[in-house]
Amino acid sequence: MQDLAVALESITRVHGVRGAMVVSVSDGLVVAESLMEDIDGAPIAALTASLATRLRRTTEAAGRRQPTFLHLRADTGTVLAVPSSGDLLVVAIGEQDVNVGLARLEMLHLAERGI
């Protein structure tokens, strides 16, 4: 768990990232998190896991592979997600001007390590 917290910090160090989590996709629950104090991870984990599940089903129905990177951009911020092996999802919450490229790289790196 300590390793996981350290690994998440590599994502939170990226400019504009306000927090990162590892989320169980089937449960929508937080497995590990490194978030700023004003961020409640539980609702984001539940909704992002639900979104990832629905997107996976959509791409499967379309005969395509599972998405490797999700980028949700809103007026007040950004949610990024990368499915990992098994049932886990790496999630990052960021500002609108988050460095998406570097955050994506760090998230893919963590996901490929097999968490």
Place this chain on the structure above:
Amino acid sequence: MRALEPWVEAPLATFLAESSARLTLLMTSAGQVVAQHGFTRAFDVMSAAALGAAIMASTDELARLMEVPAFHALSHQGAHYGLFLSGFDTPRGRWIGLVVFGPESSLGLVQLFFQRMVADLVTVAPGPEPTGQVLGEDFEDELNASLRTLFGQ
């Protein structure tokens, strides 16, 4: 969805829409049903309410034995369905929610929208019910009226 108290309907409907729960039961801590969704037989509702209330009573007693604060919620995850059981306080006393969900939902979603439903219920709930003398004939009439409301019969 059917509810004995009209003010329960809107928060419960929102919860059902958001969480995609298959079955939901709201009851008092004594096991008296307040609202239900998804059940088709009165017997099933009464059994589920009694069992849910008994589980919460058992966990409360466990917490007391362990000298820790009461457990708010518990969940069971099966191969296809999950069960979430949680107690919460309302202006009408302590209630229990029992939720069964399938693979189209998740424990995280159910927890999230359950918390919101509880907040909504607390906001819209009228004050405590006035207590009156309980008469035998009133009890049977009220029981029959409750069953008609919950099952539309």
